[in-house]
Amino acid sequence: MSEQICEEVLVFICRNFIVEKSEINLDESLIDQGIIDSFGLVEINAFINREYGITVKEEEMNRDNFGSVNKIVGFIERRRISK
């Protein structure tokens, strides 16, 4: 399941932020890698809401959950399980 979610997240990021998969380090912050800016976070947030029906709470929007692609995937999985 996590592989599928990771693939879906990567497809969104690659297409929306004009980046190749090979350019993304899955364990590093997308902001630190220069792939997205603060508005990019808003977009990823909206993508998660639309694709997985998860509303990201204000306190969940932090580096632990959004600090890398792998952390985003982990966050989606945890929230899906707890739904």
Add this chain to the structure above:
Amino acid sequence: MIERNDRCTRCVISSKFPKVTFDETGVCSFCRGQMFFAIDNTAIEKMRTSVEKLLSSEKSGGEYDAIVCYSGGKDSTYALQLAKQRYGLNVLAFTFDNGYLSSIAFKNISRVTESLGVDHLTFRSSKKNIQSIIRASFLQPIYNPRTLLRISSGCKSCISIVNNLTLKLALEKNIPFIITGFTLGQVPANGIVFRNNYRFLEESREESLRKLIEIAGSGVESYFRIPERLLSSVGPLPHTINLLCLEDVTEQHILEKIEPLGWMQPHDVDGCSSNCRLNAFNNYVHQRIFGYSPYELELSQLILKGLLTRKEALQKLSVDQWQECDTIRRDLSITDDDIDKVATVYKDKW
């Protein structure tokens, strides 16, 4: 075969637009749905319902229901009109005066706020501070090039200031909504409505902000930051709503709605602005550095939605106001050589 000027034959994306490709008929990958995610009408309808629910239920009970970022341009004028007349909100209009607004824009602001009967606040920055910010934005690689796909660096700095000042004002006055006049293409479709998460967002833009303040001076810091004591003293942060993204309207429709309020088209601005004289120079710098206009994506989005013809979009891109550009270039003491130096740095970053 790509037509003259290397533009897409359907929209106005040019061949210099990052990572764009063209098929054999000259249609670009954006038009073919291979770049970015288009939001379908069902998703837009969902967002509209969510916005309507938010605006009808969550009134502050305070002095104002919403702040409208009001530049005096046609789009924010229409957003102000919608907020007041369609949604029935008690609004506070807020204008950031960067020192380069057209004199007609000021007249428009005065006539429109008077006609709609809304309160209005202006924040005018000192010339020294704004010039330091604009110069730093143009002459240093402050921003990541990916963040400059649909906006010039000068505009990005001004909009950051507007976002910060309006959020500060919303927190101080306990106002639950911030309404903007951005259209689809200017902001991504995924960002029509969102709740601010200032601390995390600030952390994410820390690097560019640090560079900007380092160059422009600590005097400009308060334009971009919100004091911790204010952040920690308030409840949930306000929602930002890009109201115009929900409207399928043409420019002609907007003009027909706002002209009765006394709005008039300024003549000292470029084809893509209806309030700011600096925009022409912003576009010139962006085009010189990156080779394409920061408005290509926005105009193309409007063409794809059937709200603008390709001919109209090309006309907008061709009104460049060289005279204004020269005046501003002298005012900011910026040469083409200065711009070319930044272009070299950015070239290596893509």
